[in-house]
Amino acid sequence: MARIVMKFGGTSMAGIERIRNVARQVKREWAKGEQVAVVVSAMSGETDRLVNFCREASPLYDPKEYDVVVAAGEQVTSGLLAIALQAIGVPARSWLGWQLPIRTSDAHASARIATIDTDALDASLAQGEVAVIPGFQGQTEDGRVTTLGRGGSDTSAVAVAAAMKADRCDIYTDVDGVYTTDPRIVPRARKIGKITYEEMLELASVGAKVLQTRSVGLAMKEKVRVQVLSSFGDPDQEPTPGTFVVGEDELRDEIGDSNVEQQLITGIAYDRGEAKITLVAVPDRPGAVSSIFNPLAEASINVDMIVQNIAHNTGSTDVTFTVPGAELARSLDVLEKAKATIGYEKLISDPEVCKISVVGVGMRSHAGVAATMFQALAARGINILAITTSEIKVSVLIHQDYTELAVRVLHTAYGLDADDAA
């Protein structure tokens, strides 16, 4: 007997027909004798509807009351799934955030899960009942409703899995796993069988939005084995395995150390959501860089890639960096105001950039990864505007027009293309 958490998103819960389908998938696992907790999202569109109500009621809505309103969406689907399960002979009950309880911080609308009490849950599971738990919600120490922020249901699922020491947390989605890159760009992209938390984090944060980043971080911290798989198969049949997100140990145990190192690159991601800013001729003196980034940090603007060119002989230097595209206007405003303090000559910005990242735990022990990347891009005449690296990732900034070409070239260069795909 295993303990598993199954998580279904809004698309899977959109309407009674689909909820019935989810119930059959849950029954399939329950019928094997597994102890099953199900974490559900609101019906797709419902959270938007509720959020819009709050905004309409007041653009400066109280996040405490916002949480009361939007938590209702998952409450509804939890009750409905429990009913649908009972209808096909599976004993089930819903456990709302305040009933378990799931205790969170009091950062309303973006709370963090602190503890989950599993006494009642354990007793219910031991009786063979399926527990249906609304994702996204919890309560504060003093008993007020909280929500975790958009997409929080993945995080709820992982947190529940950690608390009940589940053997596996299956996240059912509208894709059947994590791919080596976006299959819309590279038809020969392959589904990844196993990926480490670290790789998943890098892929997720740069654009492969299959799992919420926070949930992956939590899974890594709590060592929860997560599987991403498709919710669209025949609900009564064993599903096609998806992608397992696991610790590096498990990966090494399974495919062997040498293979991990050989399989240098796990995937290639791209992100068109950033914009590039260059400050021309910044005085080359101590404190110059902080005079740029302090005001941006104060305005809560995340700066990503930073490149500082070698100083000109003139005693000044150019500083290039990226910010989220949506923050570009605000960033420029902040920098204009700080012009005197920073002392730059000119401000250039470009929203038409794309960040391409190659990710893989294997690259730690292999120096040639970046070289392969630069070579492959240069061979196609793709100019690199900025570079950043981490232990398991190399990212380059290029012009947006080259996005597809760059992804395709790199996918081939790292030997990721599937043999049999079209």
Place this chain on the structure above:
Amino acid sequence: MARIVMKFGGTSMAGIERIRNVARQVKREWAKGEQVAVVVSAMSGETDRLVNFCREASPLYDPKEYDVVVAAGEQVTSGLLAIALQAIGVPARSWLGWQLPIRTSDAHASARIATIDTDALDASLAQGEVAVIPGFQGQTEDGRVTTLGRGGSDTSAVAVAAAMKADRCDIYTDVDGVYTTDPRIVPRARKIGKITYEEMLELASVGAKVLQTRSVGLAMKEKVRVQVLSSFGDPDQEPTPGTFVVGEDELRDEIGDSNVEQQLITGIAYDRGEAKITLVAVPDRPGAVSSIFNPLAEASINVDMIVQNIAHNTGSTDVTFTVPGAELARSLDVLEKAKATIGYEKLISDPEVCKISVVGVGMRSHAGVAATMFQALAARGINILAITTSEIKVSVLIHQDYTELAVRVLHTAYGLDADDAA
């Protein structure tokens, strides 16, 4: 400073524009320095939507989970009203059923309120905060969500008013008070200024559906002064007084004993929802009547008016009674099956009947009320099929075709017509 409860139904909460309007009405009372608790329904149509989800998920849905689903409707409007109040400078917070808590019986989907803890509520009101409380919901002793049954929000409002010892419970509705009869039938119907709980119960249960019957019974038991008034006036202006539902003491104190007796009849109600059944030639022996009504009671069919004619010389009698129209088919089925036991000759039924009731506390001390009624109806050739009386009510059953005529004739006969109306 007074303590008041204001209750708003689904029509008043249907959409943000209307919720803002409600917020202004609440602010008007709060600005006087009153301590205000507001009880709200779900947006109109929302409860139906949620109930339909449950039915679709399973016709035999678990009422425990049904309660989880449908309670979400009032949760949403509570949060939204709190936001709308804050937006116009009124400190406010929502208190969900489980947060106060409002403890109920565990009869899910039709629970009864047991106790309401007001410690937290009192503290909040004392700080000048408006408390927004979802109607219709509560929780069981062991922490599961309950609902009170359809229309339960009136009952919630009265229960909250009783628990917080409110000076008044204002029920805002789409009518501006209780009328002497249906104004669609009698344009000269008058709005009643004060009516006793007992009269209101009789009027409500026979068709004047302004307040939920259960809420009136609770108000009577807890001595809560209820006002029914319109929610459609200018929200910033003092509203036109509606109808106060009060104890007989208050009525007598205000208008004087002699006036109470003089004002024989308070209102005239009608109910087309019943059906008449006659059992012809039932053996006139002890136990005959119970052999008819026992099987009906076992089938949970409410029998209302009962008339037993004088025994024929043949040693048999005819028994006539009414049942809810919706239960007619089931009643006939029960009676057919019990034919041998009862020993009647023939079964006649007629769904085309109407019950007309004249109601008034003053009639207790006046014998002529029924005589006036029979006379007035006879003068128009309206045949009376059955009669029942209570201390404050005389009801007759007539053919449905005569409904409007009978109501109009009686309204005039008892001097209820307004002088100035069209």
